[in-house]
Amino acid sequence: MRLRFAAISRGQRYSPNHIGNDAKILNLTIQNIENSGHEVSVYDEDSITPALVLENNIFSMIRGNYALQVLQQLERSGALVINNTKGVKNCYRARLAELLPKAGLPVPKGIVVPTASLKTDLSMVVNPKNFNVWLKRGDVHAIHREDITLVHSEDELYSVLQEYRRRGIDEAVIQQHIPGSTIKFYAVRGTDFFHWYYHPGTGEASFEVAKLKDIAHRCAVALDVDIYGGDAVIAPDGSIWIIDLNDWPSFAPVREEAAFEIAKVVIEKALQREQQQGIVKRKAG
Numbered sequence: 001m002r003l004r005f006a007a008i009s010r011g012q013r014y015s016p017n018h019i020g021n022d023a024k025i026l027n028l029t030i031q032n033i034e035n036s037g038h039e040v041s042v043y044d045e046d047s048i049t050p051a052l053v054l055e056n057n058i059f060s061m062i063r064g065n066y067a068l069q070v071l072q073q074l075e076r077s078g079a080l081v082i083n084n085t086k087g088v089k090n091c092y093r094a095r096l097a098e099l100l101p102k103a104g105l106p107v108p109k110g111i112v113v114p115t116a117s118l119k120t121d122l123s124m125v126v127n128p129k130n131f132n133v134w135l136k137r138g139d140v141h142a143i144h145r146e147d148i149t150l151v152h153s154e155d156e157l158y159s160v161l162q163e164y165r166r167r168g169i170d171e172a173v174i175q176q177h178i179p180g181s182t183i184k185f186y187a188v189r190g191t192d193f194f195h196w197y198y199h200p201g202t203g204e205a206s207f208e209v210a211k212l213k214d215i216a217h218r219c220a221v222a223l224d225v226d227i228y229g230g231d232a233v234i235a236p237d238g239s240i241w242i243i244d245l246n247d248w249p250s251f252a253p254v255r256e257e258a259a260f261e262i263a264k265v266v267i268e269k270a271l272q273r274e275q276q277q278g279i280v281k282r283k284a285g
Helices: 019-036 065-076 086-090 093-102 154-166 209-225 252-282
Strands: 004-009 039-044 058-062 080-082 110-114 131-138 149-150 173-178 181-188 194-199 228-234 242-247
Touching: 019 039, 019 149, 019 252, 058 252, 065 080, 065 086, 065 093, 065 110, 065 173, 065 181, 080 252, 086 093, 086 209, 093 110, 093 173, 093 209, 093 242, 093 252, 149 154, 181 209, 194 252, 209 228, 209 242
Parallel strands: 004 039, 004 058, 058 080
Antiparallel strands: 110 173, 131 149, 131 173, 181 194, 181 228, 228 242
16 A cells, blocks of 8 residues: 655754754654655655645644644644644653653652743752753754753753743743662654764763663653654662653664664555444444
């Protein structure tokens, strides 16, 4: 069965320092799908409308609110979207801070605050002997350097919050700092693909890779994303803490292998959708 797909690229403002890498992983995925005998039309996040995208099988790197609203309309009309819009929004940091602890996943303590806050109870996240907390914008992932900031005092914290406010960011996450080695990981749900490495300069620590893979998978299930990556801290005692999770990262160190697995999942889900619709039509007839 020859399928028609829409591929939607990420807006450049959501790819700071990764414009080329994001384009490469999407293009490689497109090539794999086309090499499997299917047709792909390419759209840009900043120019899509519900009337423009005619394909019912969509794989997308969109992160912006407007474009996500367009995709939501297409989903309501019956389109398959990977990653689905709910999953993408679940990866906004304010949602991560709510959903991952509810799912019993190991994440640092965090609180979501309005950026207009001038006073907040920080006792849950601050070590009184050492004021180190992470301040993160509550919506999309980092666009500017200040969007993820390790702050060392209340004055610095509220100064960055005010900067967020001036930039139109309404919420922020204040997260406990966990010392240890930092790991970056990439995965594709529904496959055995899983890749990790130590962030340079953060040291190395012993830990169970199988446990990290399991935790990452449980995060993907809780957030409902298929194509994802993230960051974890390995504490000195070997415990694993998830500090971030991203919908469709660039997969830069392993993009060829990742693109093959992404394409396979996209095609499989589209075929399943076609088969289900065929069953429904036969029953209706």
